Each structure stands twice: as C-alpha cells, then as structure tokens.
Amino acid sequence: MFYYRQLILINFFLVYLSASSQHSGHLKPFGSSGPFEQIDKLTNDFPDPILFFENYAFKSHPVLFRQVLANDLYLSLWNKDKKLKKLFLNNKEIVxxxxxxxxxxxxNILTMTMTDFLKRYQSEELYLVEEVPKLVRPYFTLPKCLQCEPAIETFQVAMLWFSSGNTSSVVHTDDYDNINCVLxxxxxxxLIDPHTYKHVASQIIDNPSGSFSSIDVDRVNYDKYSSLDNDIHYYQVNLTRGDCLFIxxxxxxxxxxxxxxIAVNYWLNHARVKNAVINQNTCELLKQSNLMTLDTITWPKELSNLEGLQDFMFDLIDEGATSFKDWTREFSKDLNFDLHSNTGIITLFAEFFNMIDTNENGFIAVNELELLLDDNNNMTAAFEILQDIVNLIEIKSGKDVQSNNQNIDEILSGDETEKDDDINLKHEDL
Structure with a gap:
C-alpha cells in the first residue's frame, strides 16, 4: 500500500512537471534569462541628425548613446536635492x-508642487512622471541628433521621471519614438523587436487599449505567455548617469x-519621423549647439488636423469605446451634434467607421487604427469623410460653412496648448 501511494505521488509530480514550463526564465523577472542580442553603441556624443535618422529612426532600430551627457553643462543640477529645493523654493507649478x-x-495619481515632492519622495512610494517643468527647461539641452529644422519638427514633448529608485514598469509599447536619458x-x-517577433506582441500585449501587458514583470508565467519561448531574443540595456537610449x-x-x-525622455511623433526629410539640404549641421535648450523651442508641437484626429481615435480606444455605438456617442459628444438625428450624417459616419474596421467585426482595435495610419491615402480619405460630416452638421445647424466651420483639429483637440511663460533664471545659481 505504501509503495502504491509512492507511485501515485511520483506520477503526479511527473505530470506537474510536464504541464509546467521548462523555460529557464519561468517565474523569474521579465527577460532576465535571455538569450540576448547586442545593441548598437555610440560613445561620447550624439550622431548628427542625418546619421541618426538614416541609421536608426527610419529603420526602427534601437541604439545606445554611451556617456553623451557626460559634459552636459547642466548635468550637475541633478546631483543633490539641495540645489533643486533651492531652485523650486517659491515655485507653485503643479506636477x-x-x-x-x-x-x-x-x-492613484497625486498632484503637488515640486517642493512638496522633494520633501516626500525619499520616504514615500512616489514616482514623479511629468512634462519637464517650465522652471527647469533652460537646463535641458535638446539632443544634437534632433538639432536641425525637420528633426525638431518630430519632437513632441519631454517628460521628467524622478524617484528614489527601485521602480519597475509594465511590459508595454509606445506609439512615439523615444530618446531616454539618465541624469x-x-x-x-x-527590449523585444516587434517586427521580428510579431506573434509575441499580439499575445503578450493583452491590454491593447493601453498597449501594455498583464505580465507580472517579477515572476513571468511562461505557461500563460507561451509565445515567450526559447527562440525569443531580448536586448538588455543598462544605462547609468549620462547615457541615453533610442527606443x-x-x-x-x-x-x-x-x-x-532621474531621467528625461524626448518623445518623437512617429508619423512625423517616418515622413521627415533629413538630408544635407535640409539640415544645417554647423548650427548644432549646446545652447539649444527646451525653453528655446516651441513644444508640445501643434498637431495637424490629421494628427489631432489620430490622437482622438486612440483616446477612444484607451477609454474602451471600440464599438460603432460607442464611437457614435463619443463623436456626437465632441461634435456637439447627435449623429443619429440625420440619416445622411450617420450614413457617412458608418462609412468612416467601416473604413477603419477592416475585419468587419463591428469593433475597432489598436492594430486596425495602426493599419489606417500606415496608409496615407486611406487616412486622408477617412479625414475627408469626417470633414464632410462636420460641413453637414454646420449646414444642418444653419451656419455659414465658409465662415463658421471649425476644422476638425479644433473640434477634437480640446483646449489649446498654453504658450510657455518667459523664464528668467540665472545659470550661476546652480
């Protein structure tokens, strides 16, 4: 009898082992077991815009810029909180x-002043994620690989990341190209290349509305996420003070x-990157300067009508508004007109929706929007349909379309971006 029970336990254990993943990374941190690819590395300085766009941005290829900020004029500002507390002492800007x-x-997301954050972040679980505050924009030099007119046009926003350490993000993707610099x-x-491993992206990004994964990044379950098999190669990139990474x-x-x-990342508008004309005729390389700081350029960049429409549609998916009914309701709200109240208008809107809903299942997913954005002709056609809808709404409302019609960007984008206030700071105070 005892021997029989032993056999049952052994068989149960063997079945358990056969059902459980044999991957070396099972229940370990995401990507920690490799295997790993080697990333391109450039040392001491950013490449010029032509080389950066031709070799990396246009090709969707990551690159590590090692110690490119080592000689940055303002890097020492971030060494100690004492300098920052002095700088933000009377500043009331909310982060x-x-x-x-x-x-x-x-x-939960809290709002507070930088002064409050600097008092609390070392003793509380706080992580500041904010556009670079206006007060310190004079102390951020735009990477030299972006310093020519068509390259600057791709720059959308700069974000500041600040904590006492030991943070970890979800596994995710971003719609923007990103230069991340550690201060x-x-x-x-x-990193995982989504072009080489398309099946991985489709499985592990299981929250497509937010472009992130439910994976526990500290204990990856390879039984649940089977696409992360032994054939997947990762890039593991370690950055220290003065390094930057292009993602x-x-x-x-x-x-x-x-x-x-503390880190800063520079978001680049991906559509503008793809369409940028970067060559010796458009980039005056000799004008690159350490003095081109964030307070000297206009950002966030004003979105075009098409870009405004793109962002609005992605926001709808982020909010879970993916069905025709949901989209009709949200567009009615933003256009301040019940689309169902007019047969011609709702028919046009259905044509607009069906142009995006390529699999004809009555729902719009992130990948369908991305397919639309990759096809300039279809995106333009969709925009023109929506513009026709706006014109019909204006006519239905008895307004003069020529004089009163707002463009779609104005209707959908909300409040206008405030212009940066003038900043009068003395660099010697640092």
Whole structure:
C-alpha cells in the first residue's frame, strides 16, 4: 500500500512537471534569462541628425548613446536635492506623481508642487512622471541628433521621471519614438523587436487599449505567455548617469531603475519621423549647439488636423469605446451634434467607421487604427469623410460653412496648448 501511494505521488509530480514550463526564465523577472542580442553603441556624443535618422529612426532600430551627457553643462543640477529645493523654493507649478513604484495602470495619481515632492519622495512610494517643468527647461539641452529644422519638427514633448529608485514598469509599447536619458542613478531596459517577433506582441500585449501587458514583470508565467519561448531574443540595456537610449515606436519594452533616479525622455511623433526629410539640404549641421535648450523651442508641437484626429481615435480606444455605438456617442459628444438625428450624417459616419474596421467585426482595435495610419491615402480619405460630416452638421445647424466651420483639429483637440511663460533664471545659481 505504501509503495502504491509512492507511485501515485511520483506520477503526479511527473505530470506537474510536464504541464509546467521548462523555460529557464519561468517565474523569474521579465527577460532576465535571455538569450540576448547586442545593441548598437555610440560613445561620447550624439550622431548628427542625418546619421541618426538614416541609421536608426527610419529603420526602427534601437541604439545606445554611451556617456553623451557626460559634459552636459547642466548635468550637475541633478546631483543633490539641495540645489533643486533651492531652485523650486517659491515655485507653485503643479506636477503629477504616481503612488506605486511597481507600475499599475490603475494606481492613484497625486498632484503637488515640486517642493512638496522633494520633501516626500525619499520616504514615500512616489514616482514623479511629468512634462519637464517650465522652471527647469533652460537646463535641458535638446539632443544634437534632433538639432536641425525637420528633426525638431518630430519632437513632441519631454517628460521628467524622478524617484528614489527601485521602480519597475509594465511590459508595454509606445506609439512615439523615444530618446531616454539618465541624469542620476541607473536604469535597465529589456527590449523585444516587434517586427521580428510579431506573434509575441499580439499575445503578450493583452491590454491593447493601453498597449501594455498583464505580465507580472517579477515572476513571468511562461505557461500563460507561451509565445515567450526559447527562440525569443531580448536586448538588455543598462544605462547609468549620462547615457541615453533610442527606443523606436512600438518596440516591446520594460524598465527598471535603482538608486535615486532621474531621467528625461524626448518623445518623437512617429508619423512625423517616418515622413521627415533629413538630408544635407535640409539640415544645417554647423548650427548644432549646446545652447539649444527646451525653453528655446516651441513644444508640445501643434498637431495637424490629421494628427489631432489620430490622437482622438486612440483616446477612444484607451477609454474602451471600440464599438460603432460607442464611437457614435463619443463623436456626437465632441461634435456637439447627435449623429443619429440625420440619416445622411450617420450614413457617412458608418462609412468612416467601416473604413477603419477592416475585419468587419463591428469593433475597432489598436492594430486596425495602426493599419489606417500606415496608409496615407486611406487616412486622408477617412479625414475627408469626417470633414464632410462636420460641413453637414454646420449646414444642418444653419451656419455659414465658409465662415463658421471649425476644422476638425479644433473640434477634437480640446483646449489649446498654453504658450510657455518667459523664464528668467540665472545659470550661476546652480
């Protein structure tokens, strides 16, 4: 009898082992077991815009810029909180602060001044994620690989990331191209090429409305995410103070930080990157300067009508508004007109919706929007249909279309971006 029970336990154990993943990374941190690809590395300075766009941005290829900020004029500002507390002492600008260092898309977001944040972040689980505050924009030099007119036109916004360390992000993708620079501490990036491993992106990004994964980044379950098999190669990139990393749009990645950690990332509008004309005729390379700081250029860039429409549609998917009924309701709200109240208008809107809903299942997903954006002709045609809808609404409302018709960008984009206030700071105060 005892021998029989032993056999049952052995068989149960063998069945358990056969059902459980044998991947070396099972229940370990995301990407920690490799295997790894080697990333391109450039040292000491950014490449000029022509080389950067031709070799990396246009090709959707990541690159590590090692110690490109080592001689930056303002890097020492971030060495100690004492300087920052002095700088922000009387500043009332509000910043947004996450309340979990292990990222959750459902966490509470606090608002406070930088002074309050600097008092609290070392003793609380706080992570500042905010556009670079206006007060310190004079101390951020635009990367030289963006310093020519058509390259600057791709720059959308700069974000500041600030914590006491030990943060970890979800596995996710971004619609923007990204240059991430570490000002203090260390960061580790794990990247997967979505072009080589398309099946991975389609499985693990299981929250497509927010372009992120439900994977526990500390204990990856390879039974649940079977596409992360032994054939998947990762890029593991470790950054320290003065390093920058270019992450192309839509690349799968996960980020960890250690120690007191401060970074800035420069978002580039991916559509503008793809369409940028960067060559010796358009880029005056001799005009590159350490003095081209964020306060000297206009940002965020004003979106075109098409870009405004793109952002609005992605926002709808982020909010879960994916069905025809949902989209009709949301567009009715923003156009201030019930689309169902007019047969011609709702018919046009159905044509607009069906142009995006390529699999004809009555729902719009992120990948369908991305297909639309990759086809300039279809995107333009969709925009023109929506413009026709706006014109009909104006006529139905008894307004003069020529004099009163707002463009779609104005209707859908909300409040206009405020212009930066003038900043009068003395660099010697640092």
């Amino acid at each position: 947004h602060v996450e309340t979990r260092k292990k990222e959750s898309r459902k966490q 203090q501490g260390e960061k580790q990036f794990i 192309p749009a839509l690349w799968i990645h996960q980020v960890r930080s250690s120690d007191r950690n």
